[in-house]
Amino acid sequence: MNSLSNRRTSRGLIVPGALAGMLVAMGPVASTAAAADAPSTALQAGPISLQFGGFTALETAYRNKNEVADIGSDFNTGIPFDYQTNAHQSEFRESARQSRLSLLAQGPEADGMRASGYFEMDFLSAGVTSNSRESNSYTMRVRHIYGLLSGKDAGWYVLAGQTWSLATLYGPQLSPTSGTTPLTIDAQYVAGFNWTRNPQIRIVKKFTDTATVGVSIESPQAVIYTGCSGPSFCGSAPALVNNNGAGSGLNNSTTTYSTDFAPDIIAKFALDPGWGHYELYGLGRGFRDRYPGTASGTNDQAWGASVGAGAVLPLIGPKLLQLQLSGLYGNGIGRYGSAQLPDYTLRPDGSIAIIRAAQGLAGLILRPNPAWTYYLYYGIEQAQRTAFADSTGKVGFGYGSPLYDNSGCDSLTGKSSSCIANTRSIQQLAAGAWWKAYQGSIGNVQVGLQYSYTDRTVFSGVGGAPSANISMAFLSLRYYPYQR
Numbered sequence: 001m002n003s004l005s006n007r008r009t010s011r012g013l014i015v016p017g018a019l020a021g022m023l024v025a026m027g028p029v030a031s032t033a034a035a036a037d038a039p040s041t042a043l044q045a046g047p048i049s050l051q052f053g054g055f056t057a058l059e060t061a062y063r064n065k066n067e068v069a070d071i072g073s074d075f076n077t078g079i080p081f082d083y084q085t086n087a088h089q090s091e092f093r094e095s096a097r098q099s100r101l102s103l104l105a106q107g108p109e110a111d112g113m114r115a116s117g118y119f120e121m122d123f124l125s126a127g128v129t130s131n132s133r134e135s136n137s138y139t140m141r142v143r144h145i146y147g148l149l150s151g152k153d154a155g156w157y158v159l160a161g162q163t164w165s166l167a168t169l170y171g172p173q174l175s176p177t178s179g180t181t182p183l184t185i186d187a188q189y190v191a192g193f194n195w196t197r198n199p200q201i202r203i204v205k206k207f208t209d210t211a212t213v214g215v216s217i218e219s220p221q222a223v224i225y226t227g228c229s230g231p232s233f234c235g236s237a238p239a240l241v242n243n244n245g246a247g248s249g250l251n252n253s254t255t256t257y258s259t260d261f262a263p264d265i266i267a268k269f270a271l272d273p274g275w276g277h278y279e280l281y282g283l284g285r286g287f288r289d290r291y292p293g294t295a296s297g298t299n300d301q302a303w304g305a306s307v308g309a310g311a312v313l314p315l316i317g318p319k320l321l322q323l324q325l326s327g328l329y330g331n332g333i334g335r336y337g338s339a340q341l342p343d344y345t346l347r348p349d350g351s352i353a354i355i356r357a358a359q360g361l362a363g364l365i366l367r368p369n370p371a372w373t374y375y376l377y378y379g380i381e382q383a384q385r386t387a388f389a390d391s392t393g394k395v396g397f398g399y400g401s402p403l404y405d406n407s408g409c410d411s412l413t414g415k416s417s418s419c420i421a422n423t424r425s426i427q428q429l430a431a432g433a434w435w436k437a438y439q440g441s442i443g444n445v446q447v448g449l450q451y452s453y454t455d456r457t458v459f460s461g462v463g464g465a466p467s468a469n470i471s472m473a474f475l476s477l478r479y480y481p482y483q484r
Helices: 017-022 032-036
Strands: 042-045 048-063 091-095 100-106 113-125 139-151 156-164 197-206 211-218 244-246 256-258 264-271 277-291 298-316 321-331 344-346 352-354 356-369 372-383 386-389 396-399 423-440 443-458 467-480
Touching: 277 344, 277 352, 298 352, 344 396, 352 386
Parallel strands: none
Antiparallel strands: 042 048, 048 091, 048 100, 048 467, 100 113, 113 139, 139 156, 156 197, 197 211, 211 264, 244 256, 264 277, 277 298, 298 321, 321 356, 344 352, 356 372, 372 423, 386 396, 423 443, 443 467
């Protein structure tokens, strides 16, 4: 978790002295003095310095309703309604899967430039044979893998690989180590948090001591709601529409991939005037399908545009009490929120209808002393009704149609076909604390506690606008062997 001490990056790892030195012109989140004070865990391989990081974690999750989830929650459709059995059962899990490993490979300075490669992995991935019955054999996954080239004196860097999207709130001068992620134990963070961890190529340039500009070309993927299925009032787009397909080759064959034709493009301006950090950015996305999905069909393309902003404000001292704000508004932004609302839906003929949405997050971070960090977040994600009807006006299509049947959502004898329940908004309150219980020559041990309450409301339809909620509590025990 970020900023538990001034030696930590936003990813919960120390900033090695070499990396901090390379990024000093870009304004890294940790000072070079703090980084230099960290214990040396570097190995020298010829001219390359190898720096290790990470932590071990034993974590528990309790939910008053069963999501059948691990340490990462589902803030949207995973919250069950009363007609579902899981709404009447609680859930308890233990997990070590959020433990992380990292490696920084750092080259020497040459011709005023430095280069590095960064690798970070955890175990929040499941293979087709993974289960929790006996061996708990879950798989390693990519979190961050990127190469970084920096001009030490010119104030620029180029990043290529996978890391936090540029849409995520960063820190001073958009330093690549300064992604301001929530401090939650929940691996899905908080509703309203704007993020992906995404393959990209990013160019950032510091023009003055206060103004920085960045552009990122990022890998696309769409979250699609094609329509409901059920009684005659519930229409779905023509069966031959092609908007996604099951993975093949080296992709996951058990999930689908959208038929993208262009990258997501993000341009961001950051300002560091001396008090606080401020960001403004634009996001452009392209969507495509074919209706019907035959040789005689038509390719349909649509573009979504949105605007986002964020700020980090030191209310008391530089770190004693900090306010973090971020938000995104526009068309086709569901993918960029923790609740994963859809980006677009389909009209009756199968053409694309982009969903307008808004996402926002506010957080307070209190650090009364080096051993304790407290946090409080409120987040919201809300989608606009994007609904259509057939020529009779009696069959609904799209997302949030008033013709969809919600009458069975609160019935103990309900059926899935009578609880369409398209999510209108997700609101969440999350609070927690981190305690550095031990700090010494062998590293440090941290204990975390978190509680969150999440409310899910749906668009009104036949039978009204039901809602569902869930309470969750988390405990984390982490050992950081690579930092004091």
